[in-house]
Amino acid sequence: MAIEVVVPRLGWSMDEGTFGEWLKRDGEFVKAGQALFVLEGEKSAQDIESFDQGILRIPADAPRPGDTVKVGQVLAFLVQDGEAAPFDLAGAATGTGADGAKPPATAAAESSRKKSQQVAAGAAPKTEPAQTACVKASPRARRRAVQMGVDLTTLRGSGRTGRIRERDVLNAGAKQQPAASISGPINTGGAQRTLAVSRLRQTLAARMLAGANETAPVTLTMRCDATNLVSLRAQFRAAGSDDQIVPDYNDIIVKLTAVALERHPIMTAHWTDREIVFAAGMHLAVAVDTDAGLVAPVVRDVNRLTLRQVAEQIRVLAGRAREGELSADEMQHGVFTITNLGAFGVDAFTPIINLPQVAILGVGTITREPAVVDDQIVARDRLTLSLTFDHRVVDGAPAARFLKDLRQGIEQPGAWLVP
Secondary structure, three states: OOEEEEOOOOOOOOOEEEEEEEOOOOOOEEOOOOEEEEEEOOOOEEEEEOOOOEEEEOOOOOOOOOOEEEOOOEEEEEEOOOOOOHHHHHHOOOOOOOOOOOOHHHHHHHHHHHHHHHHHOOOOOOOOOOHHHHOOEOHHHHHHHHHHOOOHHHOOOOOHHHOEOHHHHHHHHHHHOOHHHOOOOOEEEOOEEEOOOOHHHHHHHHHHHHHHHOOOEEEEEEEEEOHHHHHHHHHHHHHOOOOOOOOOHHHHHHHHHHHHHHHOHHHHOEEOOOOEEOOOOOOEEEOEEOOOOEEOOEEOOHHHOOHHHHHHHHHHHHHHHHOOOOOOHHHOOOOEEEEEOHHHOOOOOOOOOOOOOOEEEEEOOOEEEEEEEOOEEEEEEEEEEEEEEEOOOOOHHHHHHHHHHHHHHHHOHHHHHOO
């Protein structure tokens, strides 16, 4: 009996996604656990694996790269040796035609049988080389290559181990196409210029709008003396080695935030119509800027990790985010979000709550400026924190106490980082 290949649900709120590409060809034998196709959900593209084995049969009206597909939609079938796909049976007559030709169902069955026999005998089916099977590329890069008509085999990837990233495809497309049509979705006509809205941007827009309209947001800002934080970071760099990840400012602040949140658990709760629910784990979301848009992968159990482990996990998640390879699970169950615009020279800003979380911390740039210490004007490193919280759950005073404690941790990081 033919097995349906359907669109899975990548996240609890997902109703539809974008089809990326097939990673196996029609008539190719597929084993359980092998990647079948690429599906882009709300914030990431993933290789979807097969739960069963059989010969892949793709109907002529199957989705093309970029098409919108519904959760549960049937994309193709897995059939056994000698078995015809349902779409072949539905459109084919039995027996042979007047010209003696075999009907599609019979031809398909025989073709599938031959391919299956080749696999059973240890010989690979005779199929044309698949570009996607022999090139290391992120799912987002593969989809962009299809859209732009870029041959992945001609590119050298800038990712780890030479993996091709979306930016590599965009750069290649810029060299072979006119500037007005570099990325496909951009169109110009006279003075008008438009940019197609991606699924990620649609999701971001909906969530940001909900964070602003479905909460009672209030933002507090507080200045910190970051001199000791800068000194600690310098010590890490001086003592670091080539084979070790050196924690940066954001890594340290993420770890310090977890310590402060343990003292103020209300900041990790979330609102429901009937009750306030406290978080079961210290899972912090860290905002990452990517070519496709903003994503916030989640670092699990930050309170149980060492600072170096936090830094390692953030590097891994950020790398996967920029290559469009985050799984849905890696972006779920966060209880608090940290977004850092310090690298762009931003002093303070108003971050938007990432529902259903109750608060988000914005981190500004570190600046060297004069300060009064013991009645003396001295140079100190200064940092501004911006905390947006949902006033339905947290009042101003508890939020201010949390921010005050976090400031103390930033000003005396060494004492806070000792278990």
